[in-house]
Every structure is written in C-alpha cells, then in structure tokens.
Amino acid sequence: MTPASPNRLVVLTGADGRLGSKLAFRVAAAGGQQRLLVSGRGVAPRLPNGAPLPEAQVLTTPSDADTRALTRAFAGAYAVFLVPSPERPGRLGKHRAAIDAAVLAGVRHVVYVSSVGAGPDAIASAARDDWLTEEYLRGTDLTWTMLRTAMFHRTLAFAVHDESSGRHTALLRAPAGEGRVASVSHDDVADVATAVLLDENRRRHAGRTYLLTGPEALSFDEIAASLAAAAGRTIQYVPQTVEQARALFYRSTATEVEDWITQCQAIEAGVLEDVTSDVGHLAGREAQSLDVWLDDYPAEWAHLRLPSVR
Structure with a gap:
C-alpha cells in the first residue's frame, strides 16, 4: 500500500460510484486525507475503519457546471481525481468546469480517468469526449496524469x-x-489511481498517460x-x-x-x-x-x- 502524506488532501469526484468508492477505501487505508464528492446516484463508500468522514468532507457534486461551487469543494486540495460525467449533453461542460475550478482553487495535480483509444477521431463517442477533456487539461498549468482505461470486466x-x-x-x-478486448477490473484502476495520487514524487507521473488493461x-x-x-x-x-x-x-x-x-x-x-504492463508497473501486481x-x-x-x- 502506498503511504500517504498527512499534509496532502485529495478530492475524489464520483466517490459513490464503483471506481470512486474503491479508491476512497484505498486512500483511507493508506491514511490519506480525502474529501469525497458524491453524485447521490450511488452508494457511499465503506471505509476500512468503519468510521464516516467528517460531514464537511463528503459533499454533493453540483448538478450543473458550477465552477464557483466546485472551486469551494476543491479548496485546500493538493490533487483531484476526476471521473467522467455519465451525462450527455453537457458532459464536456462539466469536465471543463471542474478543471477551471481546480485552477482557481490552487490544486496542483489532476488525475483524469480517460479511455483507451481517446483521440479526435476516436470510434467510441466517450473516447472523443475524453480526448477533448484531455486537451483542455493539457492547456492549463496544472500537473496532469491520464488514466486511459479499457472496458471494465x-x-x-x-x-x-x-x-x-x-x-x-x-x-x-x-x-x-x-x-x-483486454478488459480491466475496477480494482486495477483503483490501485493505480492510489499509487499516482499518493506518490510523494509529483514529477514521477506528471504529463504521463497510462493505458490500463487486463x-x-x-x-x-x-x-x-x-x-x-x-x-x-x-x-x-x-x-x-x-x-x-x-x-x-x-x-x-x-x-x-x-x-x-x-x-x-x-x-x-x-x-x-x-495488452499493456502499466497496471503491473504501478499497482505492483499482475492485472x-x-x-x-x-x-x-x-x-x-x-x-x-x-x-x-x-
């Protein structure tokens, strides 16, 4: 398990989703400070010690692309874990609002969950949206890491x-x-995200795009x-x-x-x-x-x- 710095707060969007809840569990197990943004559509994560986070650390994500509200939610965070919005139309607007909020809040690092095959002419519609989000993120001064995932098991x-x-x-x-298809598990992506978010050496993952497959x-x-x-x-x-x-x-x-x-x-x-080796390299075990x-x-x-x- 990657040890966490006691002085670094990470914000997890989509924390009541399958991936976000698994990540929240791992960050808590590593002793990390975290603030969870929940959509209200999923189930709140069960943390390993069974104790809920303070109420101020579990927030409902604004229903619209509200940059000011997101800026407040990201305040004091070192890193933000950004999962794609499941909704469309308006998906890209939500992503850009979150990235703008990270800039305004002084966040240092954004980890974005993208898609294998992301590109301007991608066949998959979500991969095209992911590419546009990646490009928007690259155009900021934020340190970024892209986690491009395959289809989930x-x-x-x-x-x-x-x-x-x-x-x-x-x-x-x-x-x-x-x-x-080299499908991947949610556990694999959560373990990789944990390693990236909690790494003390921010430069190790700066500007890197990882391809996460089974x-x-x-x-x-x-x-x-x-x-x-x-x-x-x-x-x-x-x-x-x-x-x-x-x-x-x-x-x-x-x-x-x-x-x-x-x-x-x-x-x-x-x-x-x-098939790539990125999960094994970052999670320290075979996918x-x-x-x-x-x-x-x-x-x-x-x-x-x-x-x-x-």
Missing part, C-alpha cells in the same frame, strides 16, 4: 441477456464482430465461455448489428446506448485489443484477468445464474 457481464426460447441459455449480444485480450466467444463456466449455464456470443443493439438496449438512455455501441465498434476495429475477477466477485455477476428450482 463488469460491463461485459451485464451485456448478457436470457434467451426467451430457452431457459438454460443466455446470450452475450454485442456489435463487436470478431474483435478482442492481462489478456479475449474474443467475445472466449468471454462468453468464461462467463458460462462461472455461472454454470450455457452462454453464447451472438454478434449484433447496430440496429439490433439499439433495439435490445431500448430501456437505457440514449447516451448509454451510444457509448456501448461505439465502444463495441472500437473493439471490432481492434482499438482495445492491446486481474476476467476469470480471476469472476472468482473474486461472484455477487457482481449473480444475475447470470439460473434461478433455483423449487
């Missing part, structure tokens, strides 16, 4: 749907063709096989067209559907198939494979199991 588990014609069969449907690139057939072995049932991969994907995820928001489809298209194009994640977090994919027969 958990996302793959929630792409499985029961086949209506067969109770024992489930289908992993995605418009990803024969592409491969230890192997799997096809969707191989992913379905791993999920099937864990769940004890038949799960098959069925490639989709874009139109089929939109029809299947009609209950999701337009942004969620677009992000999912375009990320799958990026996988089909080979954008997310490269979690999909199979290891399935063993460690059965509650995360419990919906894949067949209901008990009475």
Whole structure:
C-alpha cells in the first residue's frame, strides 16, 4: 500500500460510484486525507475503519457546471481525481468546469480517468469526449496524469441477456464482430489511481498517460465461455448489428446506448485489443484477468445464474 502524506488532501469526484468508492477505501487505508464528492446516484463508500468522514468532507457534486461551487469543494486540495460525467449533453461542460475550478482553487495535480483509444477521431463517442477533456487539461498549468482505461470486466457481464426460447441459455449480444478486448477490473484502476495520487514524487507521473488493461485480450466467444463456466449455464456470443443493439438496449438512455455501441465498434476495429504492463508497473501486481475477477466477485455477476428450482 502506498503511504500517504498527512499534509496532502485529495478530492475524489464520483466517490459513490464503483471506481470512486474503491479508491476512497484505498486512500483511507493508506491514511490519506480525502474529501469525497458524491453524485447521490450511488452508494457511499465503506471505509476500512468503519468510521464516516467528517460531514464537511463528503459533499454533493453540483448538478450543473458550477465552477464557483466546485472551486469551494476543491479548496485546500493538493490533487483531484476526476471521473467522467455519465451525462450527455453537457458532459464536456462539466469536465471543463471542474478543471477551471481546480485552477482557481490552487490544486496542483489532476488525475483524469480517460479511455483507451481517446483521440479526435476516436470510434467510441466517450473516447472523443475524453480526448477533448484531455486537451483542455493539457492547456492549463496544472500537473496532469491520464488514466486511459479499457472496458471494465463488469460491463461485459451485464451485456448478457436470457434467451426467451430457452431457459438454460443466455446470450452475450454485442456489435463487436470478431474483435478482442483486454478488459480491466475496477480494482486495477483503483490501485493505480492510489499509487499516482499518493506518490510523494509529483514529477514521477506528471504529463504521463497510462493505458490500463487486463492481462489478456479475449474474443467475445472466449468471454462468453468464461462467463458460462462461472455461472454454470450455457452462454453464447451472438454478434449484433447496430440496429439490433439499439433495439435490445431500448430501456437505457440514449447516451448509454451510444457509448456501448461505439465502444463495441472500437473493439471490432481492434482499438482495445492491446495488452499493456502499466497496471503491473504501478499497482505492483499482475492485472486481474476476467476469470480471476469472476472468482473474486461472484455477487457482481449473480444475475447470470439460473434461478433455483423449487
């Protein structure tokens, strides 16, 4: 565990999300000072000692791009961990407001969670937004570090749907063709973020872009096989067209559907198939494979199991 400086306050945005809550746990375990910004949509993190942070250190993120409110939230912070907004339109405005607030508050270091494949012409819609956010951050005097993450293991588990014609069969449907993806765990990203945020040597990560992937690139057939072995049932991969994907995820928001489809298209194009060593280098251990994640977090994919027969 990276030891924390007692004199450095870090602010974690999205602290009630899956990634932010894991990071909050790790910062607390290292003895770090932190202020948590929560969206109100998730569950507040459980810290290792069971004691809640002082009320002043848990704040609700402003619902709009309010730079003044964010400046107050960032006051006194050495570093800010910035997660992308799940909302669009307005996503870029929120990111820029947060970066402006970090400048005004005198923050020294911003760690931004970006996407593998981020670029001006990225296939994935979220990766294009991430690129624009990265460019805005690069244009400031802030020290920055980009954590470009692959698709999360958990996302793959929630792409499985029961086949209506067969109770024992489930289908992993995605418009990803024969592409491969080096998916990553939330634990890996949280461990890397902890190492970067709490490092006493700020220059070590200044201006660095890390690519955070799992230890192997799997096809969707191989992913379905791993999920099937864990769940004890038949799960098959069925490639989709874009139109089929939109029809299947009609209950999701337009942004969620677009992000999912375009990320799958990026996988089909080979954008997310490269495996890197950045997790191992920064976390000090090998990245979690999909199979290891399935063993460690059965509650995360419990919906894949067949209901008990009475």
